[in-house]
Amino acid sequence: MPLPGCTFPSSGADRAQLAMVLEVLASPKPGNVDRCHDYAETRLEHFVVSALAARPALEAAEARAAGLGSLIERAVGATACHAGGNTHFGAFLLLVPLLYGGTPEGAIQAVRATTVEDAVAFYRAFALTRVRVADTDELDVNDPGAVDVLRARGMTLLDVMAHSAPRDMVAREWTNGFALCRRAGDALLADAEPRTAIRRVFLSLLSTETDTFIVKKHGTALADETRARAAAVIRGEETLASFDAWCIAQGVNPGSLADITIGAIHLALGRGWAWDS
Amino acid sequence: MPLPGCTFPSSGADRAQLAMVLEVLASPKPGNVDRCHDYAETRLEHFVVSALAARPALEAAEARAAGLGSLIERAVGATACHAGGNTHFGAFLLLVPLLYGGTPEGAIQAVRATTVEDAVAFYRAFALTRVRVADTDELDVNDPGAVDVLRARGMTLLDVMAHSAPRDMVAREWTNGFALCRRAGDALLADAEPRTAIRRVFLSLLSTETDTFIVKKHGTALADETRARAAAVIRGEETLASFDAWCIAQGVNPGSLADITIGAIHLALGRGWAWDS
Numbered sequence: 001m002p003l004p005g006c007t008f009p010s011s012g013a014d015r016a017q018l019a020m021v022l023e024v025l026a027s028p029k030p031g032n033v034d035r036c037h038d039y040a041e042t043r044l045e046h047f048v049v050s051a052l053a054a055r056p057a058l059e060a061a062e063a064r065a066a067g068l069g070s071l072i073e074r075a076v077g078a079t080a081c082h083a084g085g086n087t088h089f090g091a092f093l094l095l096v097p098l099l100y101g102g103t104p105e106g107a108i109q110a111v112r113a114t115t116v117e118d119a120v121a122f123y124r125a126f127a128l129t130r131v132r133v134a135d136t137d138e139l140d141v142n143d144p145g146a147v148d149v150l151r152a153r154g155m156t157l158l159d160v161m162a163h164s165a166p167r168d169m170v171a172r173e174w175t176n177g178f179a180l181c182r183r184a185g186d187a188l189l190a191d192a193e194p195r196t197a198i199r200r201v202f203l204s205l206l207s208t209e210t211d212t213f214i215v216k217k218h219g220t221a222l223a224d225e226t227r228a229r230a231a232a233v234i235r236g237e238e239t240l241a242s243f244d245a246w247c248i249a250q251g252v253n254p255g256s257l258a259d260i261t262i263g264a265i266h267l268a269l270g271r272g273w274a275w276d277s
Numbered sequence: 278m279p280l281p282g283c284t285f286p287s288s289g290a291d292r293a294q295l296a297m298v299l300e301v302l303a304s305p306k307p308g309n310v311d312r313c314h315d316y317a318e319t320r321l322e323h324f325v326v327s328a329l330a331a332r333p334a335l336e337a338a339e340a341r342a343a344g345l346g347s348l349i350e351r352a353v354g355a356t357a358c359h360a361g362g363n364t365h366f367g368a369f370l371l372l373v374p375l376l377y378g379g380t381p382e383g384a385i386q387a388v389r390a391t392t393v394e395d396a397v398a399f400y401r402a403f404a405l406t407r408v409r410v411a412d413t414d415e416l417d418v419n420d421p422g423a424v425d426v427l428r429a430r431g432m433t434l435l436d437v438m439a440h441s442a443p444r445d446m447v448a449r450e451w452t453n454g455f456a457l458c459r460r461a462g463d464a465l466l467a468d469a470e471p472r473t474a475i476r477r478v479f480l481s482l483l484s485t486e487t488d489t490f491i492v493k494k495h496g497t498a499l500a501d502e503t504r505a506r507a508a509a510v511i512r513g514e515e516t517l518a519s520f521d522a523w524c525i526a527q528g529v530n531p532g533s534l535a536d537i538t539i540g541a542i543h544l545a546l547g548r549g550w551a552w553d554s
Contacts, residue, residue, distance in 0.1 A: 006358040008330035017329050025322045035312045035321065044312065045302045046553075048325060052294050053285035055332070081283040083553045276323075276360045 009269060012099045013058035019095070019265035020051035020088060022275060023258060026198035028240055030206065030230070031247030032258050039253075046084025053081045054088065061099040068114050069121030069157050071096045076125040086129045090170040090213075090259030093161075094181060097174070098266055104178050111158045111174045118157035119150045139163060169212045169256050173263070180209065184264030185271070194275050202261050203240075206230035211254040218252065226252055286546060289376045290335035296372070296542035297328035297365060299552060300535060303475035305517055307483065307507070308524030309535050316530070323361025330358045331365065338376040345391050346398030346434050348373045353402040363406045367447040367490075367536030370438075371458060374451070375543055381455050388435045388451045395434035396427045416440060446489045446533050450540070457486065461541030462548070471552050475538065480517075482534045483507035490533040503529050 009015045024047040027035040033044055057075035060066065066074070075092040101107030126141040139146050139160070150160070164171035173181055184201050191197035207230035214223040229246065232238040247253065269275065286292045301324040304311040310321055334352035337343060343351070352369040378384030403418040416423050416437070427437070438451035450458055461478050468474035484507035491500040506523065509515040524530070546552065 006330075006354065008326075008355060008358040014329070018326065021325050021329065022322060025325060045299060048298050048302060049285070049295065049553075052291070052298065052329075053283075077283065078285060081285040276326075 011059075012062040012102065012270070013055060015266050015269040016058045016095045016099060017051050017055060018269060018275070019262045020054070020091060021048055022198060022265055023262045024048065024051075026202065028244055029199060029202055029258070030233075030240065030244040031226075031253045032255065033253075037244075037248065042084040042087065046082045047087050049082050050079040050084075050087040053079045054092070057092075058095065058099060061096045062102075064100055067118045067121065068097055068100060068110060069118030069125075071100065073121045073125040073128070076128050080128055088259075088262075089125075089129055090256055091262040093170050094173055094178070094259060094263035095266060098178070098181075098263065103270075104182055104267065108177050111161070114157035116151060116154055116156055119155055119160045120147055122157050122160065123147055123150070167212055167216070169209065170259050173260070178263065178267075180205070180260050181263035181267055184260060185267035188264060188268040189271060189273055194273065194277050198261065198265065201264065202257065203230055203234060205257045205260060206254055207234050209257060209260075211257045213256040214252055214254055218250070222250060222252060226254065288336075289339040289379065289547070290332060292543050292546040293335045293372045293376060294328050294332060295546060295552070296539045297331070297368060298325055299475060299542055300539045301325065301328075303479065305521055306476060306479055306535070307510075307517065307521040308503075308530045309532065310530075314521075314525065319361040319364065323359045324364050326359050327356040327361075327364040330356045331369070334369075335372065335376060338373045339379075341377055344395045344398065345374055345377060345387060346395030346402070348377065350398045350402040350405070353405050357405055365536075365539075366402075366406055367533055368539040370447050371450060371455070371536060371540035372543060375455070375458075375540065380547075381459055381544065385454050388438070391434035393428060393431055393433055396432055396437045397424050399434050399437060400424055400427070444489055444493070446486065447536050450537070455540065455544075457482070457537050458540035458544055461537060462544035465541060465545040466548060466550055471550065471554050475542065478541065479534065479538050480507055480511060482537060483531055484511050486534060486537075488531040488534045491529055491531055495527070495529065499527060499529060503531065 009018050024033060024044060025035060033039060033042060033047060035044065038044055054075050057071065057078045060074060061071045072092050075096060076089055079088055097107040097110050098104070101110040123141055123146060139149060158174060161171040161174035165175045169180065173179065184205055187201045187204065188197050191200060207227060210223045210227055214226055226247070229238060229243050233240055233243050286295050301310060301321060302312060304313050310316060310319060310324060312321065315321055331352050334348065334355045337351060338348045349369050352373060353366055356365055374384040374387050378387040400418055400423060416426060435451060438448040441448035442452045446457065450456065461482055464478045464481065465474050468477060484504060487500045487504055491503055503524065506515060506520050510517050510520050
């Protein structure tokens with residue numbers, strides 16, 4: 001039971017940090033870093049330290065201290081303090097507008113108000129990390145000339161996200177009113193056992209949504225098989241342990257659905273979700 | 278490799294939070310909560326959330342915003358935001374003076390300057406939690422009348438710690454210049470493999486020091502056996518896994534040495550320890 005002096009989480013930044021750590025500590029999460037599994041380069045502590053290091057950037061987002069593009073750049077830069085590579089890039093694409101807007105409705109307004117300079121800052125954020133992307137067209141984030149294309153076309157950050165939305169489910173959230181985050185947040189709030197709800201909601205997402213990070217890395221066939229196997233686990237036809245082992249053997253890590261889950265936890269906490277009850 | 282924008286950890290509060298999470302994420306730690314082991318009431322996420330929630334209190338300690346007793350009370354109160362019971366009480370007894378003082382020398386000065394009001398605030402901090410204590414004399418922290426005794430005798434918080442020092446190794450650090458924290462911090466800095474150094478330093482402490490938390494809970498015989506078994510593991514005569522299993526079966530959790538380890542990590546980070554190299 002909370003005791004006197006207990007005020008955490010009270011701010012949006014508090015809830016964002018809490019969402020980041022609760023997501024990564026939830027176990028088992030098939031294929032992803034969790035308590036029982038590290039990747040060689042990226043370990044559990046990298047995700048937790050990333051959540052600590054992001055604090056000033058998350059506070060800046062809540063305070064609307066800059067535009068969304070610069071705020072994302074700041075968050076990505078701040079969490080590059082560990083040797084674990086990309087930990088929360090996709091999560092920041094969701095958390096920064098949600099913090100800036102205060103509510104999903106506010107976030108929708110905020111992404112609509114983004115500018116070309118936001119898009120340029122976002123491309124700078126990409127340069128800070130090595131996030132896997134599939135874009136091979138003239139807006140390739142790895143092409144320094146892409147910024148000139150952005151400016152010439154007058155593309156805002158929302159336009160960039162709309163461009164990526166068919167192939168990137170995190171970008172898609174910017175274009176659909178954060179629909180999947182909201183739906184998964186509702187599922188967390190509806191779950192009767194909060195302590196273990198995150199892993200159930202994650203598995204449920206995995207069984208119904210195609211993780212676009214898996215598609216980029218391995219193609220559609222393996223992404224479809226992942227979804228089908230997750231559904232089989234829910235139906236009781238495959239064990240969670242064997243599904244997890246299969247994911248790891250295949251190199252399948254559903255990173256975009258982990259990002260969506262962080263957005264969902266953040267939204268649920270904002271509606272008073274009692275994660276520890 | 279750190280990238281532009283990477284400034285974490287830069288403050289004492291940053292290093293304190295990082296110390297708290299690195300300690301609890303180090304595995305395996307025989308008998309204690311780690312990645313591979315929870316207790317029924319206290320789980321890994323409680324420790325990580327406690328580190329997040331402590332942020333304002335740690336910043337206040339670094340800014341010397343109040344006396345040591347009030348600062349400890351504030352930290353304990355702030356981390357009572359989860360249902361996991363006591364997570365970092367002992368760690369705050371070390372981190373608060375270390376943050377306030379800025380260096381071990383500064384911390385020694387700070388504890389010498391404590392007052393009766395610091396002692397009274399510290400007793401209030403105890404009331405916020407249910408920390409195991411062995412004191413059964415007139416300074417029993419569970420006895421509301423103890424505060425009158427403190428005032429009548431003019432006991433400062435350092436006096437209280439000196440009173441507890443023979444039976445409590447965390448209190449003892451106040452009286453010996455944080456000697457064990459410093460020694461273990463040196464060991465972290467000297468270790469050739471930082472990524473796994475914490476678990477080695479913890480095991481080494483366990484093999485040479487009698488954890489006073491174990492003594493309070495189980496008596497001297499079991500504390501001595503714990504120390505002897507840790508030494509046997511280091512000599513290669515017992516496996517870490519069997520020692521861990523024995524600790525868990527006996528209910529032996531070396532909580533005070535975990536607190537000392539947090540103080541040690543904090544000090545090592547202040548001297549530039551490259552935890553992730």
